Amino acid sequence: MFEELVKRDFKQKYKRSALGMVWSILSPLLMMCVMATIFGHFFGRSIEHYIIYLFSGQVVFNYYTESTNGGMHALMSNARIFTKINVPKYLFLFSKNVSALINFGIILVVYLGFVWFEGITFTWKFLALVYPIVCLIFINLGIGLILSALYIFFRDVEYLYRLFTQIVMYGSAIFYDINRLPQDLQNVFYLNPIFVCITYFRNVVLNNTVPDFWLHALLAGYAVVLFGLGYYVYKKYNYKFLYYV
Amino acid sequence: MPILKVKNVSIKYVTGDFKSIGLKEYVVRKLKNNYKVNEFWANKNITFELERGDMLGIIGTNGAGKSTLLKAISGIMVPSDGSVQREGKIAALLELASGFDGDLTVKENAYLRGALLGYTRKFMDDTYDQIIEFAELKEFEDRPFKHLSSGMKSRLAFSIASLVNPDILILDEVLSVGDGSFRKKSEAKMKEIINSGATTILVSHSLNQVRSMCNKILWLHRGEQITFGSDVQKICDDYQDFLDGKLKI
Ligand SMILES: Nc1ncnc2c1ncn2[C@@H]1O[C@H](COP(=O)(O)OP(=O)(O)OP(=O)(O)O)[C@@H](O)[C@H]1O
Ligand SMILES: [Mg+2]
Numbered sequence: 001m002f003e004e005l006v007k008r009d010f011k012q013k014y015k016r017s018a019l020g021m022v023w024s025i026l027s028p029l030l031m032m033c034v035m036a037t038i039f040g041h042f043f044g045r046s047i048e049h050y051i052i053y054l055f056s057g058q059v060v061f062n063y064y065t066e067s068t069n070g071g072m073h074a075l076m077s078n079a080r081i082f083t084k085i086n087v088p089k090y091l092f093l094f095s096k097n098v099s100a101l102i103n104f105g106i107i108l109v110v111y112l113g114f115v116w117f118e119g120i121t122f123t124w125k126f127l128a129l130v131y132p133i134v135c136l137i138f139i140n141l142g143i144g145l146i147l148s149a150l151y152i153f154f155r156d157v158e159y160l161y162r163l164f165t166q167i168v169m170y171g172s173a174i175f176y177d178i179n180r181l182p183q184d185l186q187n188v189f190y191l192n193p194i195f196v197c198i199t200y201f202r203n204v205v206l207n208n209t210v211p212d213f214w215l216h217a218l219l220a221g222y223a224v225v226l227f228g229l230g231y232y233v234y235k236k237y238n239y240k241f242l243y244y245v
Numbered sequence: 246m247p248i249l250k251v252k253n254v255s256i257k258y259v260t261g262d263f264k265s266i267g268l269k270e271y272v273v274r275k276l277k278n279n280y281k282v283n284e285f286w287a288n289k290n291i292t293f294e295l296e297r298g299d300m301l302g303i304i305g306t307n308g309a310g311k312s313t314l315l316k317a318i319s320g321i322m323v324p325s326d327g328s329v330q331r332e333g334k335i336a337a338l339l340e341l342a343s344g345f346d347g348d349l350t351v352k353e354n355a356y357l358r359g360a361l362l363g364y365t366r367k368f369m370d371d372t373y374d375q376i377i378e379f380a381e382l383k384e385f386e387d388r389p390f391k392h393l394s395s396g397m398k399s400r401l402a403f404s405i406a407s408l409v410n411p412d413i414l415i416l417d418e419v420l421s422v423g424d425g426s427f428r429k430k431s432e433a434k435m436k437e438i439i440n441s442g443a444t445t446i447l448v449s450h451s452l453n454q455v456r457s458m459c460n461k462i463l464w465l466h467r468g469e470q471i472t473f474g475s476d477v478q479k480i481c482d483d484y485q486d487f488l489d490g491k492l493k494i
Contacts, residue, residue, distance in 0.1 A: 003360070003366070004356055004357045004359075004360035004361075004366075007353075007357075008346060008349060008353070008357050080344040081344040081361060082321070083316075083321065084321070084337075084339045084344050085321070085337070085344065085361050085362065086319055086320045086321045086335075086337070087361050150268070153268075154266075154267050154268035154271060155267055156267030156268050156269060157267075157268055160268060160269075239322075239323040242316070242321065242322050243258055243259055244259075
């Protein structure tokens with residue numbers, strides 16, 4: 001059943017326009033090009049391989065927004081199904097997440113292409129990237145579960161979340177470097193799981209180092225807490241959804 | 246040993262404030278302490294039992310709470326109060342044509358719906374031809390679902406959902422879909438399922454249908470259970486009198 005749902009989500013996304021597939025890869029790339037040209041002047045000189053620095057941020061952030069936004073709408077847009085058929089509702093959310101993950105995978109390949117093109121050598125340490133990706137999947141699922149429940153109860157969550165995403169974006173140091181900021185302020189960034197993920201990526205790809213233990217612990221902590229919270233919210237409220245859709 | 250046991254089931258809808266105000270307004274009102282919701286009981290204290298092979302007809306005017314009760318029975322909804330106990334596989338055909346995806350083809354939709362109903366892929370592969378045959382939609386197979394007429398949509402939905410051999414079959418005004426010939430076909434199919442020993446629950450506004458098919462009857466009115474019993478003709482007569490305004494309740 002899950003397989004069919006994923007297929008549907010994927011087809012829905014790409015069938016409507018033949019260019020859909022190309023577009024969903026192109027749009028983050030274009031976004032990145034624009035950012036590279038604009039911010040390259042300001043930050044490019046002080047950051048080595050600035051395009052990769054930027055792309056690392058973009059690729060993670062893009063997956064995060066796509067996955068959580070998809071998750072937020074997943075229940076609502078399938079309301080007509082789960083009010084008529086007895087199915088586990090979380091499947092709709094998981095299926096949306098899988099199609100976001102596939103997309104992420106494709107962009108990741110393009111990203112690695114850029115890395116190669118920039119003359120960065122691939123080492124076995126790149127395998128460590130699996131760790132932040134797995135954590136990110138759980139973080140996204142957790143946030144998605146919370147949002148989808150909230151969205152059923154309060155429709156304006158969509159706008160609030162858009163605002164929130166903006167804040168996360170600026171707080172993820174996608175195009176700038178936090179090392180110039182005062183130390184206290186730098187620490188604040190670590191409250192943002194997306195920033196931590198991006199930092200992990202940059203450490204591995206740009207510095208060829210696997211981050212220290214506490215960054216791993218922090219990521220795992222976020223994953224467990226957010227997914228746990230999402231699970232709790234879903235468990236507690238999922239039978240109530242029916243009354244509000 | 247009853248196959249379905251519905252005990253003191255009550256279902257509450259929450260309406261009014263909450264649904265449409267949004268988070269911001271909710272917080273504001275909560276702070277000002279003038280946040281309130283309206284409760285609406287769509288079902289109040291419904292109790293009945295069905296044995297294997299029973300055919301229950303549920304009657305009642307629009308908004309009596311019939312569809313809501315069926316949702317609780319099929320497990321889509323959790324009752325606010327009371328309990329539902331059921332044995333075996335259950336197939337619920339509620340407002341069939343909804344929940345399809347307009348942009349996918351008829352075939353893709355059939356597979357998706359099959360999957361949602363819990364059929365395996367292999368089962369769908371094996372029975373797909375039978376489904377499309379029964380729905381008489383062979384030549385529309387690769388057309389987008391939205392290009393079908395509403396009768397055709399219901400036909401497809403009916404064909405998929407009626408394939409399994411359920412222990413409990415729930416029909417919410419579905420025997421009236423389709424044109425005359427399809428209706429005959431679907432009624433025959435229903436009879437086949439019923440004869441195989443399934444317990445059936447039928448909601449219908451056609452009293453004749455209820456009279457001729459059911460052996461038990463449940464009459465709901467504004468969420469209240471007026472009667473439940475096996476004296477089908479008597480209850481139908483009363484209901485008819487009520488509809489004609491001759492009987493007050
Ligand atoms: N999602 C909902 N939110 C609030 N109230 C609802 C909701 N769905 C149904 N109701 C209310 O519950 C009552 C019972 O509805 P229900 O659909 O069960 O009636 P019904 O007996 O199936 O009617 P019909 O014969 O028209 O199909 C109605 O008064 C309706 O307004
Ligand atoms: Mg109804």
